[in-house]
Amino acid sequence: MEERYNPADVEPKWQAFWKDRGLFKVTEDPSKEKYYLLEMFPYPSGKIHIGHVRNYTIGDVVVRYKRMQGYNVLHPMGWDAFGMPAENAAIDNNTHPAAWTYDNIRAMRAQLKKMGFSYDWDREIATCRPEYYKWEQWLFLKMLENGMAYRKESFVNWCEKCQTVLANEQVEQDKCWRCSQPVHQKKLWQWFFKITDFAEDLLVHCDLLPGWPDKVTVMQKNWIGKSVGSELKFQVADMDEEIEVFTTRPDTIFGATFMCLAPEHPLVETLCQGTDQAAAVADFVEKVAAQERSLEGLEKYEKEGVFTGRFCINPATGEKIPIYTANFVLMGYGTGAIMSVPCGDQRDFDFARKYHLEIRVVVQSEGETLDPDTMEAAYAGPGVMVNSGRFDGMDNDTAMEAITDWLAAQGRGKKAISYRLRDWGISRQRYWGAPIPVIHCPDCGVVPVPETDLPITLPEDANLLAKGGSPLPTLDYFKQTICPACGREDARRDTDTMDTFVESSWYYLRYCSPRYESGMFDPDAVKYWAPVDQYIGGVEHAVLHLLYSRYFMRVLHHFGMVDFKEPFTRLLTQGMVCKETMTCPEHGYLFPEQAKKKGDDAFVCTRCGKDVEVGRVIKMSKSKKNVVDPNDLLEKYGADVTRLFCLFAAPPERDLEWSEDGVDGSNRFINRVWRRVLECMEKIDTQQVAPFSGPAGDLKNPAAKALYIKTHQTIQKVTADIDESFHFNTAIAAVMELVNALYTIDLDTSDKETNAVVLAAINNMVLLLSPFVPHFCEELFEKMGHKGSVLAQPWPKFRKDSLETDQALVVVQVNGKLRAKFSVAADTSEAVIKETALADENVVRHIQDQPVKKIILVNKKQILVNIVV
Known part of the structure; x- marks a missing residue:
């Protein structure tokens, strides 16, 4: 008998078998x-x-x-x-x-x-x-034709290191999602997909995804960010321009004493032109462009702003209020304009105090009178309307709808819904991407590439620019082309590529x-x-x-x-795969192979011999060097042991903590199964005995009956764990219990009934394990005398009439410490229980050569065996 499983021989053999027979190739089959x-x-x-x-x-x-x-x-x-x-x-x-x-x-x-x-x-x-x-170029053209793709000049997220634009979703805590460098604002012409057209549908269907984790749908809902409120119009004084504002608090409009625009707002430049504020505004816009522009980034900077030199008309009061551009307003949220109500918003309150702007109370708690001169903070809670004309005395919740309806009747407002989600900017100023299929003509403007000219192929012979900028604008043979609409020969291709x-x-x-x-x-x-x-x-x-x-x-x-x-x-x-870090005082972070074990939990650096500090368990990262190379694992253990550890160490949705001992444990289990199956096949005459498949009640031998019931319980457990929860760790644990039960059976018996049950157990065990360790199980399946592939076998089915058992759990201790567990029929004699306990592999390892002084057996709901050595 081959004592150990040899992955180096077995795994290539079965990979070739699967490939030669095309077992993984599929075609549509309506049947x-x-x-x-x-x-x-x-x-x-x-x-x-x-x-x-x-x-x-x-x-x-x-x-x-x-x-x-x-x-x-x-x-x-x-x-x-x-x-x-x-x-x-x-x-x-x-x-x-x-x-x-x-x-x-x-x-x-x-x-x-x-x-x-x-x-x-x-x-x-x-x-x-x-x-x-x-085909994505083809879809781009179809979207462009139907108004679902468009081009505009706007402020965008720019990563200087990556030399490209980033979508809002690609800015993480104000840094580039790829290189973690700060992102700043830059004005460019960009292509966008109108994802906002589907904002509501995307949001509604988040609740129609029962097969998705709640945490993911919540993240999507928050990103889409639906808000219900009002859209109000503020006329710019002495100009034809209007400023649109979205607010969830229309009840506070009588307290709006100034307006704030995002520095990127397209009106900022227009408003300051011809005023003595133009230079100050330009300097401020340039300063803010270098700052982190996100909700999180706003908290890092003092709230600042500059008067634009213009005023707008509060549509509720008819008053002129100053228009500022301020660093706490983001173009990516709402309309990029905020009606500032310092009495009800702490940010506006602080800004008003700093720039000596009016604070007017419009909502206060019933029975309380707020004094704007002595207020130390804004009041954002519910209350009664004051200083709000015809709406005085009304509760503010009622006033929200009443004020919106009143302004709507005058054409100065309406009920509205706003989303945090912004259209997806897909232009990238990098080389390695799909070219955007449009041509820019001096006469015709933007002209779609004819479908017959697709694909617009990325030239793969371009030399890259050292700093990461795209070489496409420098390649005349790519950039220069003929306008397909008018035939002009000085048209040019768009040199941006699509977001990956x-x-x-x-x-x-x-x-x-x-x-x-x-x-x-x-x-x-x-x-x-x-x-x-x-x-x-x-x-x-x-x-x-x-x-x-x-x-x-x-x-x-x-x-x-x-x-x-x-x-x-x-x-x-x-979940992520995690491992502890190892740090040498001289060489910094070490790869696992650079730390040599010195005792149970101590390590030394292989380069200098100094003690290594073992850090906390974190996500594997090349920068922290706490990584494990799968090639090393394949070389040492093979694919199946590596697979088994990854599945057994934690449920799939949880983080997995890497453990060399855990990999060794998976290897020991594989070989334990290997030995037992081959032992069974050596001692059972399969020509004379067929696997038992009837109800457990037909079995006479208590040990055989217990094993048969355990087999069907295992089939039920593994099937449910894969089908319902993907909890592969508990499914594997169930098979381990079945293996333990197999080791309690005496194979020296000539009892055909027991042998038939053992055959059924190992047949089912190999099938149950095959999705987890496929090469290993294919090899065992062949050694058991079967033809073809395990994959061609039907998944085992459990018998409902063979799930009940009169069994007892035996817990084995050596000198008071838990060393083994197994199940026996409830009427098993004490002598057999003691013999089984002493024969357990783990118990034998802990007894070693020490004489057994006594065996204490306590028979209650579960049987406790304490071996004293």
């Missing part, structure tokens, strides 16, 4: 129920990390389980290949993004295949290939028909496969990628291209 599982595709960095391994293993378990249940399963893989990371890496490595990307794809594809993931590689896509991005999130907003549909040449996808294939039944990926994409994907489906639904709006029926956001 079978489909199941589409997808993990978020990776950026081709060149190396898979342990987070990838965990993510893709989770998906692979479900896919293999569903296949055995008879589903027609789609499980594709591809590459999110465009974007700044590849471009920046290429600059750092003195190579080209195309060469860098394609080399990395080859390396990562080989690594994923080595893990044994069940992908249909015939459906592989890379978003940087023209045959892919041609455009590619990832529809890739899941391309997988349904990746070689389709007549459109974005084959409608019949999408009708069969889509939407995705189960999507798996990190919660860091809760707003960006997921919101954009939901938006794209609404665009396609609007065009009649799909009959659904939500791309992902169920969503699992897996």
